[in-house]
Amino acid sequence: MFLENMIKIWQRYDYVFINGLFGTLWLALITVVVGTILGTFVALMRLSRSKILYAITGVYIEVLRGTPILLQLYFFWLLLPKIVPITMSDTACIIVALIVNSSAYVAEVIRAGIQAVDKGQTEAAKSLGMSDRNMMQHIILPQAIKNILPALGNEFIVMVKETSLASVFFVGELMTAYKTVQSTTFLALPSLTIAGLIYLIVTFVLTKLLKLLERRLKASD
């Protein structure tokens, strides 16, 4: 009976789930990509010798990692329309919130990746008289990327799941797709199971791909 319902729902509403899945992947991707750019700046400020920048980024990271992501979504959803001169859709507010949240986690990933590069590399570059900027760009970051990439992949997988919170604001993604189907069919559990299976398949595949990437990065050492 349950399985029958699931099959029926899928036959009827498969496009809703598929669209939802693309929404989820798109949200996660844009969040991690822009979050990485923002997070890189946060990490570099965190590592700079300026005590002020160190303190500011410290608070930034603590606040974003120390409060629930759902709270942050509400916060940006309420705040942004008030302070931004252009009209922002709910989706835009949620994307900004997700990006800001992700940037805090990514900043820590990047900072750890940079600090994991052998200190001798910094000393060698400094002893040659290289500027901080050239050293970072040509010596440290290219080596840090190997530490950072797998962790970024992980952040993407985490974001695939975290973006489900956007359904609270009816932003188009997989969990919102479930809500839509549920409210038209009144078959909550089978719809939810379908959404869950899709999440599981996607994260499973992504995890396998990530393992593959990690192995290839190791092989090039």
Add this chain to the structure above:
Amino acid sequence: MTKQVQDQVIIRVEGLSKSFGKLHVLKGIDQHVNLGEVVSIIGPSGSGKSTFLRCLNLLETPEEGHIWFDGVDIADKKVRNARRFRPFSRGGVIDIDKHRQKIGMVFQHFNVFPNLTVLENITIAPTLEKKIPKAQAVARAEELLEKVGLLDKRDEYPRKLSGGQKQRLAIVRALAMEPEVILFDEPTSALDPEMVKDVLTVIKDLAESGMTIVIVTHEMGFAREVSDRVLFMEDGRIAEEGTPEEIFGNPKNPRTAEFLSKVL
């Protein structure tokens, strides 16, 4: 080979002190290095040899004292912080990176750049920091690689090199910046015994060509052979200094004699 040690002082150190927390590593060092001179620093581990050497290009920042290089006190705090972004501060216009370009350094653990090829390891600093045209930098790098027998490795990545080859690459990398002095920090301590000789030969050739060298080493035979002057360090001070003949043949300080009896 003729070589001359001139009377021109290239590095002068006055009252250099350095602590790591409560550990007082350097306790006031006064020294100088002349142009073209080869100075070996020997002594027991923990005596501050490497720290002293690393202060000379400010990889360690001394708490007290002066390091005069090219007529500038590079240990001056204003100089040290010149690279910091401080839009409202005056002074501090001397750039420590520019000074480091004239002070080469070779490390115990080579510290070659694993993400760059052998050739790129050598050309990266000259092209980026001294704006030397790529072709010219490559030509110079190849010339230097030829001298140390690594020209056939030019397009390899360092992971394919042996320890001795990595260290020769590190020496060439330092030389490519055309430094006025090169600091060697135990350059053969991390090498397999059969690789030591190759590296020492390169350093010896360099010494004979007139390069100014300061070397921290445990290779007593080498120090005796190539040095113009030997410094014996103990407990953060220079306990004795002299020509190799004086230090190795007739040490005046009983601590020097005791140390040499253990290592020779």
